[in-house]
Amino acid sequence: MPIKFTEDHEWISVDGDIGMVGITDYAQEQLGDVVFVELPDVGKKVAKGYDLAVVESVKAASEIYAPVAGEVVEVNEALPDAPETVNSDPRGGGWFVKIKIKDPSDLDALMDEDAYKAFAG
Numbered sequence: 566m567p568i569k570f571t572e573d574h575e576w577i578s579v580d581g582d583i584g585m586v587g588i589t590d591y592a593q594e595q596l597g598d599v600v601f602v603e604l605p606d607v608g609k610k611v612a613k614g615y616d617l618a619v620v621e622s623v624k625a626a627s628e629i630y631a632p633v634a635g636e637v638v639e640v641n642e643a644l645p646d647a648p649e650t651v652n653s654d655p656r657g658g659g660w661f662v663k664i665k666i667k668d669p670s671d672l673d674a675l676m677d678e679d680a681y682k683a684f685a686g
Contacts, residue, residue: 568656569632569675572684576656577632577664579672584633586617587660588651591685596622599651604640604661611635611664613671618661620651629661633671639663 568578574592577584593599601621611617611631618629640662644650651659666672676684 567672568678569672570678570681570684571630571632571675573630574685575630575632577672577675579666582666582669583638584635584664584666584672585660586629586632586662586664588620588629588655589681589685590655593652593655593659596620596627596651597624598622599648602644602648602651602661604644605637607637607640609637611637620648631664632675633664633666633668635664635667637662638665 568576570576570589574589575586576589577586599620599622603619605618611634613634614630616628617631620627620629641660644661
């Protein structure tokens with residue numbers, strides 16, 4: 566499954582026209598211990614670059630932005646009860662939502678893993 570990254574430190578793993586979205590290891594390190602996650606409702610239409618979810622840590626609250634436009638088709642139901650999963654498994658069990666991708670060309674503007682690693686330092 567190809568994975569792409571945003572400059573806001575979100576990742577999207579694509580399978581067909583569905584993208585699973587989360588935050589990167591770098592992002593969770595910057596946030597510190599995640600204590601609260603607010604997810605959107607299934608069916609919510611999202612625009613690329615706009616608010617998708619909220620994550621609060623002991624340091625700050627941060628918006629999670631949609632890396633692509635589309636519709637939320639699934640949320641990680643376990644995350645609100647176990648927000649620390651964002652820290653322990655940011656690219657696995659700590660995913661936030663799955664989005665039905667409206668326009669696959671949105672992915673073209675995102676970075677691959679090597680480009681992201683160079684960007685994040």
